[in-house]
Amino acid sequence: MFFIGRCRVGNLFSTLFLFTFCIFTAEMKKKKIIVAITGASGAIYAKLLLDNLKALSAQIERVGVVMSDNAREVWRFELGHSDYEQYPFDFYSKMDFHAPFASGSAKYDTMIIIPCSMGTLGRIAQGISNDLISRGADVILKERRKLIAVVRDTPFSLIHLNNMKTVTEAGGIICPANPSFYSIPVTIEDVAQTVVSRVIDLAGLEQDSYRWSE
Numbered sequence: 001m002f003f004i005g006r007c008r009v010g011n012l013f014s015t016l017f018l019f020t021f022c023i024f025t026a027e028m029k030k031k032k033i034i035v036a037i038t039g040a041s042g043a044i045y046a047k048l049l050l051d052n053l054k055a056l057s058a059q060i061e062r063v064g065v066v067m068s069d070n071a072r073e074v075w076r077f078e079l080g081h082s083d084y085e086q087y088p089f090d091f092y093s094k095m096d097f098h099a100p101f102a103s104g105s106a107k108y109d110t111m112i113i114i115p116c117s118m119g120t121l122g123r124i125a126q127g128i129s130n131d132l133i134s135r136g137a138d139v140i141l142k143e144r145r146k147l148i149a150v151v152r153d154t155p156f157s158l159i160h161l162n163n164m165k166t167v168t169e170a171g172g173i174i175c176p177a178n179p180s181f182y183s184i185p186v187t188i189e190d191v192a193q194t195v196v197s198r199v200i201d202l203a204g205l206e207q208d209s210y211r212w213s214e
């Protein structure tokens, strides 16, 4: 009886160990991330995210970046420069359907659309995969992987809200570009970082950032 009991305890421990090990290695697996930048206001969010991902490169296997035409225009207008392509990531043109993440077989883990315009949100919600951004999102959703849409506009129409509902029902995460202020941010970058830190958390990356009540 004692022997049987010990065997059971032994089995339990090895199962628990295996389970913990699997979770640990899954968490430690380097991620393949798509960053899509669209023409909503808030290019600073995109810039900060790219800065953060560069700093977190030890956790990341690959970052693919795609920008819409208006994203380039808004970046120039709001940030006063065009040095987005200085990042050590793979940049793809908006109509490049040969980009790896145009297919589910490339197995990208996460797509972050930051900022996400109402136009892009609408195309994704309706399954209109007519460029690499909407196709990438379509692929991520069909493969049941993680889509994070940092939507930006104000106020929202019923059409916008219904599109957010549709994307949420399809498994996407709507993470509005709404900064928080309880960390008492000082600069504009600090304010924008409150949104980007939530995006980093949602993407499953580890980062030191402000934690409420810690």
Ligand SMILES: Cc1cc2nc3c(=O)[nH]c(=O)nc-3n(C[C@H](O)[C@H](O)[C@H](O)COP(=O)(O)O)c2cc1C
Binding pocket: 037, 038, 039, 040, 041, 068, 069, 070, 071, 073, 074, 077, 116, 117, 118, 119, 120, 152, 153, 154
């Ligand atoms: C300076 C500027 C700011 C804009 N801000 C927003 C915005 O906050 N939200 C939005 O949905 N569209 C905004 N737009 C309009 C979009 O750029 C436009 O609808 C575009 O067609 C979106 O296409 P895209 O998603 O392919 O970039 C803005 C345009 C400009 C020029």
